[in-house]
Amino acid sequence: MKLRHGLNVMYKAICLGFRQVFATKIVLLGSFLVYSAIMLLYSGVIKMIPLADIAPYGLSHAQMIWYMGTVELALFCTASWVFKEVQYEIKTEGVHLSLLRPFPSALLKISLWFGESLARLCLYIPASFVLLTALTGSFYLSFFEVIGILVAMPIAIIMILCGWFFVGASCLWFGQSEPAYFFWQKFVFLFGALLWPIALYPDWLQPILWAMPFPAMLATVGNWMLDYSFFERALMVLHQIGWGIAFLYLLKWYDKKVLVRIQKGEG
Amino acid sequence: MKKHLTYLYLLLSGNLKSHILDKKKFMVMALTMFLQNFFFFFLWIIFFEKVSHLKGWELQEFSQMIGIVHIAFGICNTLFTGIRTLPHLVQDGSFEAYLVRPRHPLLPLLCSASSPTAVGDIAFGFFVFPVWGGVSLEMMPMLVLVTIISTVILMASTILVYSMSLWLKGNTRFPDQLYELLLIFSMNVIHGQPLFVKAVAFTIIPAAFINYLPTKMLYDFNWSEMGVLLFATVFYSVAAVWMFNAGVRRYKRMVS
Numbered sequence: 001m002k003l004r005h006g007l008n009v010m011y012k013a014i015c016l017g018f019r020q021v022f023a024t025k026i027v028l029l030g031s032f033l034v035y036s037a038i039m040l041l042y043s044g045v046i047k048m049i050p051l052a053d054i055a056p057y058g059l060s061h062a063q064m065i066w067y068m069g070t071v072e073l074a075l076f077c078t079a080s081w082v083f084k085e086v087q088y089e090i091k092t093e094g095v096h097l098s099l100l101r102p103f104p105s106a107l108l109k110i111s112l113w114f115g116e117s118l119a120r121l122c123l124y125i126p127a128s129f130v131l132l133t134a135l136t137g138s139f140y141l142s143f144f145e146v147i148g149i150l151v152a153m154p155i156a157i158i159m160i161l162c163g164w165f166f167v168g169a170s171c172l173w174f175g176q177s178e179p180a181y182f183f184w185q186k187f188v189f190l191f192g193a194l195l196w197p198i199a200l201y202p203d204w205l206q207p208i209l210w211a212m213p214f215p216a217m218l219a220t221v222g223n224w225m226l227d228y229s230f231f232e233r234a235l236m237v238l239h240q241i242g243w244g245i246a247f248l249y250l251l252k253w254y255d256k257k258v259l260v261r262i263q264k265g266e267g
Numbered sequence: 268m269k270k271h272l273t274y275l276y277l278l279l280s281g282n283l284k285s286h287i288l289d290k291k292k293f294m295v296m297a298l299t300m301f302l303q304n305f306f307f308f309f310l311w312i313i314f315f316e317k318v319s320h321l322k323g324w325e326l327q328e329f330s331q332m333i334g335i336v337h338i339a340f341g342i343c344n345t346l347f348t349g350i351r352t353l354p355h356l357v358q359d360g361s362f363e364a365y366l367v368r369p370r371h372p373l374l375p376l377l378c379s380a381s382s383p384t385a386v387g388d389i390a391f392g393f394f395v396f397p398v399w400g401g402v403s404l405e406m407m408p409m410l411v412l413v414t415i416i417s418t419v420i421l422m423a424s425t426i427l428v429y430s431m432s433l434w435l436k437g438n439t440r441f442p443d444q445l446y447e448l449l450l451i452f453s454m455n456v457i458h459g460q461p462l463f464v465k466a467v468a469f470t471i472i473p474a475a476f477i478n479y480l481p482t483k484m485l486y487d488f489n490w491s492e493m494g495v496l497l498f499a500t501v502f503y504s505v506a507a508v509w510m511f512n513a514g515v516r517r518y519k520r521m522v523s
Contacts (some may be wrong), residue, residue, distance in 0.1 A: 024440065026435075026438055026440075026441050027441065027444070030440065030441050030445070031444060033444065033448065034444055034447050034448055037448050037451055037452065037472075040464055041451065041452065041455040041456075041460070041464065044456075044461055044464050045321060045455065045456050045460075048321040048322045048456075048459045049318050049321065050318070050319060053317060053318045053319055054317075057317075176292075178296065178384070179295060182300065182303040182384075183299065183302070183303060183306075185303070186302075186303040186306035186307055187306070189306070189307060189310065190306050190309060190310055194310070195314070196313065196314055200313065200314065200317050201313055202313065202316065205313075
């Protein structure tokens, strides 16, 4: 009964989030405009790279553009400004209202955001695939790879959203969330391999990256666009699922810490 | 003239003092911004380790560009970031407080807020020049000039973008997204881009005047391009003031 009730609450929150996104159509358009601008600029940069420089890593211009386009898509579906929502609620003590509910507030928030992200994903995936095909002149994804992306993307989105929640609530300890936001965002960019595939990172850095959760948030989604063996892909999927579960446990633990902190009136 | 300068000085000093009061917070925010800039720049260091050049641009040219842009953004956001609060002021109606003053509302609005993190941008710009930009002492006068030009055009573009909120009443996010677009274009390599991208960067989103031409002046100076740069400075500044005034007139009509 408890599990069924919990799932029902999450489902309702996801539906609510899904619907909310369409209330601000101009923001959706603006967001996709920013995404298109990024892709336009970076595809220009990628096409400037001499082919001889990336060929040894098994990369082509088109693959790099598709990689980046997919990875950026995961970021664009999850609005980073949601961390401010958490901070605002804590600062204005509006958080007390959400704590009164008989349901973990963090999980409710993540479900709501996930619904929003899902709505953006549904809109942006076809549009971005058209854009990327236009930029590269090719669409070479197999059915297997499309399925891979559709599985990897929601896990990545949940992890990114958990990250924004951690950042937003960090104001209880640091006074403000912005410093944590700056660090977290750049860690995700740098260690998640936002701009360039991990193959282009220095050899000594690559194993360090895979020991962190960041590639599961971004690189794993984009890697479906690159040439990897079945075994390597399976390892990446396991890596992502493992970190996804770890993040949900971390969220549960963190939510309790937040609750205790608020109840004690600290922060 | 002296009266205007005194007024500007008072606005700027008042704006800065409000943030420097909390020195600890100010330092933490500035340091955080410096470090996050470094993390992002590190992505490009990694890139240029494996990629020999981008149509002739190497890490040195890219660093010069990044340095100029960071200083320009840093100055704008330290001294004149108040314009970015305009959408919220319009939304909650508090913009009217600026309109009842006996002075033009633009300057007090610009100087009404300051971002402590922006000092980290300025510091990062100065850090990049000697370490990766290969900037020598002989280049300093030109560097100062192009950085000032870049800052003025960036400021003008920011005013243009946020003045739109006087038309888009109730939407606070859209001007931010356009500003983000300007930021993205300004932080990217315009050199060697396809004609369409260059056309956008030289007109609607004038990032080429903020990053590309100022950087080019450092290693390949020519008077014709400098002339274009100076013309763009005047053009976008006039356009920004005109757009803001037109928006204010519209706003007044709407509230009256």
